Amino acid sequence: MVTPSRCNPDIRSSLLLVDDDIALCEVLDRTLTVRGFEVRVARTAKQASRLVDDDPPQFAVIALKLPDASGLKLLSALLALDPHMRIVVLTSYPSIRTAVEAIKLGASDYLAKPANVDEVVSALQRDRGNDSVPIGKKPMSVHRAEWEYISQVLRENNGNISASARALSMDRRTLQRKLRKRPPRD
Numbered sequence: 516m517v518t519p520s521r522c523n524p525d526i527r528s529s530l531l532l533v534d535d536d537i538a539l540c541e542v543l544d545r546t547l548t549v550r551g552f553e554v555r556v557a558r559t560a561k562q563a564s565r566l567v568d569d570d571p572p573q574f575a576v577i578a579l580k581l582p583d584a585s586g587l588k589l590l591s592a593l594l595a596l597d598p599h600m601r602i603v604v605l606t607s608y609p610s611i612r613t614a615v616e617a618i619k620l621g622a623s624d625y626l627a628k629p630a631n632v633d634e635v636v637s638a639l640q641r642d643r644g645n646d647s648v649p650i651g652k653k654p655m656s657v658h659r660a661e662w663e664y665i666s667q668v669l670r671e672n673n674g675n676i677s678a679s680a681r682a683l684s685m686d687r688r689t690l691q692r693k694l695r696k697r698p699p700r701d
Contacts, residue, residue, distance in 0.1 A: 527553040529572035560584035579606035
């Protein structure tokens with residue numbers, strides 16, 4: 516169980532929440548506080564680094580995309596401060612590649628938004644994978660595979676839409692239209 520500190524039940528577990536989505540931060544801050552966490556909120560990687568320099572938290576929930584850096588870079592920096600910290604990565608742009616990288620870098624879990632507080636707390640409580648996760652019976656859809664490939668090319672071009680469109684042999688406006696849609700769920 517993760518709520519109050521393992522050593523002293525009167526001490527609350529410290530948690531760093533890093534996301535630029537103000538509404539999500541307010542909801543998670545409020546609900547995680549009720550669940551026994553002492554929450555510190557940051558909107559950027561730089562702000563998060565300043566908050567934890569002297570006092571690393573036991574837990575962290577970080578967004579994959581932050582305004583000033585990748586959440587993967589922040590993940591590495593946080594684990595350098597405390598290798599035992601449990602970190603959950605949240606993203607609106609889930610992909611297999613970033614999920615694998617987050618786990619390789621030491622994340623406890625990787626969740627797609629919108630994730631509810633129960634999913635976040637459950638992910639923080641696990642120190643190993645979950646072998647009861649059902650294995651999908653159907654392969655990835657064509658739409659999902661397309662989204663994954665477009666996301667990969669966009670990352671390779673540092674988010675440059677024009678360069679990505681050229682690499683994909685696609686009209687820039689078509690690419691922009693595809694990117695406005697939410698990623699398919701499979």
